[in-house]
Amino acid sequence: MDLSQIYREHYRSLVRFLYRRTGDQARAEDLAQEAFVRALEHQPSRPRAWLFTVAANLARDEGRRTAVRRRHLSLVKAEAEARPPEPGPEVALERREKIRRVQGALARLAERDREALLLWEEGFSYDEIAEVLGLSRGSMGTTLSRARTRLAAAYAELERDEDDVARN
């Protein structure tokens, strides 16, 4: 097993998973590198699943130590402002708002549901997600159904609430 190849193939995916999980890109990159450092120490036989398992645990521990949701809002705003300039100020503002709402909607999911959904988006199969999260394979469909439905509903609710505030 060549970990350097795994690193080249999956580093970006791991960072994206952690960024969506934590809302902080710098922290996501640090945690991703930490996961690979630990992989060098442990030499897992199934590195991809192992790396994401460790990453999920690191992100979970990170969430317990800090007020993650409030940081999400401020950091997402800061990172959105650091993005390449969008055409027109109104479009840029709308995009920043959308990012903030998606982060807020994600935060409303149960932790396990959120991680299952993020792993699916990173190309993991049902079997692999079940292995990473320690769940039964048979419950994956239900878990993802619940996660997707709640994400969409939470986003719609946040959008509606903000529209109500804007009108009033």
Add this chain to the structure above:
Amino acid sequence: MSHVTDGALHAYLDGACDERERREIEAHLEACGSCRARRDEAAAVSQRASDLLSELEPLSPEAPAWREIEARAAARRGSTARRSRLRPLAWAASIVIAFGLGWMSQSLMFMARSPADMPSASAPAPRIPAPERDAVQAGRTAEQGIEEEAYTDRVGRSVGDQRLDDLAREAVADAARPRPAALQKAAETETEERASGVAEGAATDPERRDAPRQRAAEPRPEAAAAPPAEKTEIVQNRRRDLAAPFAREAAEEPSDVLAARRAALPVTVTEEVSPAEFLPVQPAEAAVWLGAPLVTLPELDLQRVEVGPGTRVDGATAGLPLVRMTYLDAAGHEIVLLQQRIGSEAEGEGDLPAFRIDPDGATSYRWRRDGYWLALQAALSSDSLRSLADRVH
């Protein structure tokens, strides 16, 4: 005709069904208009979720060169090896100092006491002078330090750590030689005083009334020579941090006061019925948050009760308060009992009871009971956790 469940529809759309399941679902969809509509809705929801998540794309992360990762791992291995080489020296120095303190305290005691000062059956129990109390306490914390080492055995140890254990056990065995009767009596006296203090505290707190006082009343083994100073401090700090919020002796408050406190607690942006962070509370207040009496582990030593948001725990439900109770077993291992109301039937189905093993070796066991989900987290084997779960009531 039984319809296709939402979970099965999503698995079908995700291509995660086996051949037999896929054929059955497709046959049903051909015949059932409502399930076809639900399939289309599920497809739309799935696409919507993907579209939303695609908004969260990090700025192009530039991966450091692989050699930097290797260097970081090598540096960590090096610092671990250095700590392992220095630890025996620190242990040895601590043992020498503590032996000296113990020897001096014994010398002072024998110089100060005459036969007339020795305790008798009718005299009141003497107060232990500070140097002797420190020696006894050092012995207790040495034992706690060794128990802490035994705990860390579960999560892997280095050769250096094994050497520390050997040194500690030698120190304990060395100090277990027969002690002068006066010093033994002083240790037993302090144990009795501590036990009576625990009993008084338990009388005002119904939760602590159920906690085992027997463990606190048992006389500790003979004072050992020195614990390593660093580990003693770590264990003491940890115990103090766990116990501090619960050390307050509070009478039960009326329900309207509890409700007012609950209303005054900070809430999150996204959750309106939970504190934003885990907050230490009295058990009665935790039961108010939970909406039901707390389940407990009466055989263990309850350290702390907290209420927090469901999103802070793997698998818990966002939007519902989660009660976290921290216990210590007889060996000083931390055991966490979580409980939360199940928000809907959809959450209650599927995969419980279940075990989860983290890469660092910690195990958690989760199960359902009467509309609530419960979880035990501890560095224990699966069988031990399951056995412990049977004792939750």
